[in-house]
Amino acid sequence: MNLNARIPSGPIEQRWDKARFDLKLVNPANKRKYNVIVVGSGLAGGSAAATLGELGYNVKCFCFQDSPRRAHSIAAQGGINAAKNYQNDGDSVYRLFYDTVKGGDFRARESNVYRLAQVSVSIIDQCVAQGVPFAREYGGLLANRSFGGAQVSRTFYARGQTGQQLLLGAYQALERQIDAGKVKMLPRTEMLDLIVIDGKARGIVARNLVTGRIDVHMADAVVLATGGYGNVFYLSTNAKGSNTTAIWRAYKRGAAFGNPCYTQIHPTCIPQSGDYQSKLTLMSESLRNDGRIWVPLKQGDTRTAAQIPESERDYYLERMYPSFGNLSPRDIASRAAKRVCDEGRGVGPGGLGVYLDFSDAIRRLGQKTIAERYGNLFEIYERITGEDPYTLPMRIYPAVHYTMGGLWVDYHLMSTVPGLFVLGEANFSDHGANRLGASALMQGLSDGYFVIPYTLGNYLASEKFAKVDETHPEAVAALAQTQSMTKQLLAIKGKRTVSSFHRELGKLMWDFCGMARNAKGLEQAADKIAGLREEFWKNVNVSGEAGDLNQNLESAGRVADFLELGELMCHDARVREESCGGHFREEYQTSDGEAQRNDDSFSHVAAWEYQGPNQKPVRHQEELQFEYVKPVQRSYK
Amino acid sequence: MNLTLHVWRQKDVATPGQMVRYDAPNVSEHMSFLEMLDVVNEGLILKGDEPIAFEHDCREGICGSCGFMINGIAHGGFKNTTVCQLHMRHFEDGDEVFIEPWRATAFPVMKDLIVDRSAFDRIIASGGYVSVSTGSAPDGNALPIRKQDSDLAMDAAACIGCGACVASCPNAAAALFTGAKISHLAHLPQGQPERKERSLRMVRQMNAELFGNCTNIGECEATCPKGIPIEVIASMNGDFLAASWQERPPVEIAGAG
Numbered sequence: 001m002n003l004n005a006r007i008p009s010g011p012i013e014q015r016w017d018k019a020r021f022d023l024k025l026v027n028p029a030n031k032r033k034y035n036v037i038v039v040g041s042g043l044a045g046g047s048a049a050a051t052l053g054e055l056g057y058n059v060k061c062f063c064f065q066d067s068p069r070r071a072h073s074i075a076a077q078g079g080i081n082a083a084k085n086y087q088n089d090g091d092s093v094y095r096l097f098y099d100t101v102k103g104g105d106f107r108a109r110e111s112n113v114y115r116l117a118q119v120s121v122s123i124i125d126q127c128v129a130q131g132v133p134f135a136r137e138y139g140g141l142l143a144n145r146s147f148g149g150a151q152v153s154r155t156f157y158a159r160g161q162t163g164q165q166l167l168l169g170a171y172q173a174l175e176r177q178i179d180a181g182k183v184k185m186l187p188r189t190e191m192l193d194l195i196v197i198d199g200k201a202r203g204i205v206a207r208n209l210v211t212g213r214i215d216v217h218m219a220d221a222v223v224l225a226t227g228g229y230g231n232v233f234y235l236s237t238n239a240k241g242s243n244t245t246a247i248w249r250a251y252k253r254g255a256a257f258g259n260p261c262y263t264q265i266h267p268t269c270i271p272q273s274g275d276y277q278s279k280l281t282l283m284s285e286s287l288r289n290d291g292r293i294w295v296p297l298k299q300g301d302t303r304t305a306a307q308i309p310e311s312e313r314d315y316y317l318e319r320m321y322p323s324f325g326n327l328s329p330r331d332i333a334s335r336a337a338k339r340v341c342d343e344g345r346g347v348g349p350g351g352l353g354v355y356l357d358f359s360d361a362i363r364r365l366g367q368k369t370i371a372e373r374y375g376n377l378f379e380i381y382e383r384i385t386g387e388d389p390y391t392l393p394m395r396i397y398p399a400v401h402y403t404m405g406g407l408w409v410d411y412h413l414m415s416t417v418p419g420l421f422v423l424g425e426a427n428f429s430d431h432g433a434n435r436l437g438a439s440a441l442m443q444g445l446s447d448g449y450f451v452i453p454y455t456l457g458n459y460l461a462s463e464k465f466a467k468v469d470e471t472h473p474e475a476v477a478a479l480a481q482t483q484s485m486t487k488q489l490l491a492i493k494g495k496r497t498v499s500s501f502h503r504e505l506g507k508l509m510w511d512f513c514g515m516a517r518n519a520k521g522l523e524q525a526a527d528k529i530a531g532l533r534e535e536f537w538k539n540v541n542v543s544g545e546a547g548d549l550n551q552n553l554e555s556a557g558r559v560a561d562f563l564e565l566g567e568l569m570c571h572d573a574r575v576r577e578e579s580c581g582g583h584f585r586e587e588y589q590t591s592d593g594e595a596q597r598n599d600d601s602f603s604h605v606a607a608w609e610y611q612g613p614n615q616k617p618v619r620h621q622e623e624l625q626f627e628y629v630k631p632v633q634r635s636y637k
Numbered sequence: 638m639n640l641t642l643h644v645w646r647q648k649d650v651a652t653p654g655q656m657v658r659y660d661a662p663n664v665s666e667h668m669s670f671l672e673m674l675d676v677v678n679e680g681l682i683l684k685g686d687e688p689i690a691f692e693h694d695c696r697e698g699i700c701g702s703c704g705f706m707i708n709g710i711a712h713g714g715f716k717n718t719t720v721c722q723l724h725m726r727h728f729e730d731g732d733e734v735f736i737e738p739w740r741a742t743a744f745p746v747m748k749d750l751i752v753d754r755s756a757f758d759r760i761i762a763s764g765g766y767v768s769v770s771t772g773s774a775p776d777g778n779a780l781p782i783r784k785q786d787s788d789l790a791m792d793a794a795a796c797i798g799c800g801a802c803v804a805s806c807p808n809a810a811a812a813l814f815t816g817a818k819i820s821h822l823a824h825l826p827q828g829q830p831e832r833k834e835r836s837l838r839m840v841r842q843m844n845a846e847l848f849g850n851c852t853n854i855g856e857c858e859a860t861c862p863k864g865i866p867i868e869v870i871a872s873m874n875g876d877f878l879a880a881s882w883q884e885r886p887p888v889e890i891a892g893a894g
């Protein structure tokens with residue numbers, strides 16, 4: 001397997017310029033002759049489809065929701081980073097680059113991260129020009145806030161709805177191209193397979209979710225921007241429909257899967273309330289700017305928060321990490337919360353919670369300012385829990401939030417299958433083993449607006465494309481395979497529902513491949529998942545018909561893929577015998593419980609290659625070079 | 638608590654539907670309304686029946702996927718709350734709950750509680766954007782914008798495209814939705830160059846989609862989960878009228894000599 005990352009040579013600050021100069025261009029008159037498929041209409045896919053349409057390509061864009069405006073990106077609350085240094089507080093492209101490489105615990109590719117930091121400034125300009133209503137100061141200029149893992153204020157935001165506003169900007173740009181006839185949008189259509197002909201990605205198989213019809217769509221290149229796979233844990237902050245199907249089926253067609261075990265657990269989510277729980281709700285990390293996190297000093301303390309005097313509270317993040325305090329990076333804050341709860345000092349039902357307390361901030365700044373900053377978040381919290389955070393501290397607990405792993409891509413964002421590009425959360429990307437807050441929106445838009453328009457053009461201009469259509473044997477075979485899988489799922493008629501399998505898988509993943517992992521647990525979990533998968537294919541009950549709108553069938557296909565992915569995640573976590581970022585192996589920690597990397601053996605990306613059903617996949621390595629930011633033990637003390 | 642549900646069941650767009658009664662036993666007050674339906678659906682699947690189809694994704698009140706009538710009120714009628722954010726603590730043991738899809742000619746029912754809202758996308762496609770292609774933008778701070786204007790733009794931009802305004806309007810008008818986008822862009826300098834064209838095109842598209850006419854009843858504002866103010870409709874009408882006036886063919890002005 002070829003893992004050549006195609007990183008340009010020369011000083012890092014010139015690499016993207018050099019690449020852009022070296023990349024071949026498609027003659028403007030020829031662009032309309034190329035057909036491009038974009039799967040996904042979130043920040044990454046929406047911005048890519050709109051921009052490729054503007055450039056003149058023939059684009060077909062797919063999403064499974066009823067409208068491209070509903071992609072999961074819409075839910076992002078906190079903000080988007082950019083190295084604008086508008087606050088004059090010492091930010092720069094280099095600092096954003098540095099923070100991201102360090103925040104990722106030295107497991108990201110330096111050149112990609114540098115490009116991301118460079119492009120970040122253009123993203124803000126583009127979004128402002130589209131009319132995205134970012135927060136502003138009274139002087140009329142853009143406002144910023146700080147976010148976990150950074151000591152500068154570089155996050156741009158639109159109230160608590162940054163993702164929504166950025167996505168609507170991309171969606172509107174996309175609708176403009178739809179109106180112009182350059183993009184054909186196929187909503188309620190789910191990609192179920194990738195078509196590879198002569199070693200190149202040449203199309204997809206997709207199911208119309210209304211009529212149930214399964215069709216082949218051919219193209220000269222395929223772009224996947226299908227989001228993350230956090231829902232392998234069943235409970236996560238992701239939207240219910242977020243899934244791994246597109247990238248998983250591409251993996252089975254030859255695209256390497258990078259670092260599948262890297263999962264981000266977000267420290268500030270509303271704790272689970274019962275077994276029926278269908279998802280977990282994130283409380284934006286921006287709350288940590290003014291909220292203070294604490295638990296009682298004593299174990300099993302049953303007093304209410306108000307009854308516990310200041311001297312008997314443990315503001316553990318401020319204590320353990322005095323320089324970053326409540327703004328410590330996510331992986332660190334999550335593990336610290338788990339640790340204090342494991343010690344029996346957690347609060348709320350089951351002791352699975354810590355306080356996020358605004359009383360000091362309200363006293364200092366007044367309720368009005370706090371309401372201005374976080375009003376809508378406080379409302380969400382109250383609506384869900386029935387408790388008023390202005391008077392009672394919030395209760396929060398970590399939850400699965402983001403997956404840094406994904407399909408392996410090179411500097412051009414191309415996977416190991418030529419012509420298959422992967423953007424946004426779906427690729428293994430720029431965040432290494434841990435993503436900093438407000439960096440996913442930045443990456444999605446960087447990939448879609450500013451990177452893929454160049455690198456895709458280069459691919460199209462460099463390759464010769466044989467004429468192929470739906471009748472090609474590979475297309476016919478992929479179609480037949482998808483149809484037969486659908487039939488098979490409906491024919492089992494077993495005794496368990498799809499979601500009961502999904503919940504069981506999620507619990508295994510959370511217990512053994514979650515915030516803390518160890519060799520024995522991971523091996524057991526991998527075996528149990530294999531067993532669960534076998535049972536699924538014998539005993540699942542999928543109701544309804546194939547030729548119909550059938551939500552049960554949709555989720556059955558997605559859970560079938562999660563049942564395979566979960567096992568790969570456990571293998572990947574097992575082999576990586578070190579702790580780094582969100583991947584914490586109990587066997588590898590420092591004496592004070594911090595993650596201990598092993599740079600000699602694991603300073604690489606693990607890229608897994610599929611070998612066939614029930615065969616062990618092969619693990620390849622892309623060695624990482626750190627020429628600019630020298631790996632040290634991450635310290636936020 | 639135990640509830641009795643009456644739910645609209647309809648196979649597809651071409652088949653007539655009907656209300657069907659279901660028991661929802663042991664509902665916890667901490668569940669969301671959709672979680673309550675999830676549990677009912679699990680039971681239906683195990684009995685070999687088809688689960689109730691309803692649209693949902695984020696379950697956080699932001700994607701706009703969810704939405705149906707609960708006892709005749711869009712999203713159930715709790716202030717600033719979508720059905721996915723509605724919790725069962727607002728119901729009582731023994732309640733009968735009637736659940737029906739949005740009803741509007743422009744929103745045909747596709748299955749059970751799912752309707753086709755693609756008309757909204759076509760309204761946006763007709764002009765709900767600033768025509769600025771990637772790469773051509775000036776520096777973000779080159780154009781200061783009065784905070785108050787930016788806040789008003791944000792108020793209007795908060796629309797999630799759920800369709801509750803249409804469903805609760807006796808005329809099934811889409812004026813709140815369309816007005817929200819027109820007003821968002823009209824409050825910003827970036828939106829000015831195309832302001833008139835935009836209002837003409839979007840209002841015409843809205844009418845072409847078979848939405849009804851707005852007669853200022855105000856039900857839309859009352860049920861909108863994002864608190865979109867009815868002023869956006871006035872702002873849309875103002876822009877539309879001004880633009881239509883100027884669109885009339887120029888009249889020769891007779892000179893004095």
Ligand SMILES: Cc1cc2nc3c(=O)[nH]c(=O)nc-3n(C[C@H](O)[C@H](O)[C@H](O)COP(=O)(O)OP(=O)(O)OC[C@H]3O[C@@H](n4cnc5c(N)ncnc54)[C@H](O)[C@@H]3O)c2cc1C
Binds near residue numbers: 042062072237424441
């Ligand atoms: C609650 C929450 C808050 C967040 N807040 C922030 C924040 O403040 N700042 C930040 O930087 N990041 C944040 N993130 C992370 C960030 O939102 C996501 O990582 C990012 O939006 C992902 O964008 P995307 O375009 O890659 O994918 P998505 O937005 O997930 O889009 C995926 C698209 O792919 C489509 N799709 C998927 N599978 C298929 C298929 N098989 N066939 C057809 N279409 C398919 C979907 O329909 C959708 O259009 C947050 C995440 C969550 C969960």
Ligand code: SF4
Binds near residue numbers: 795803
């Ligand atoms: S205006 Fe309100 S009710 Fe209408 S679509 Fe937008 S958010 Fe929904």
Ligand code: FES
Binds near residue numbers: 702721722
């Ligand atoms: S499911 Fe997204 S708004 Fe209700």
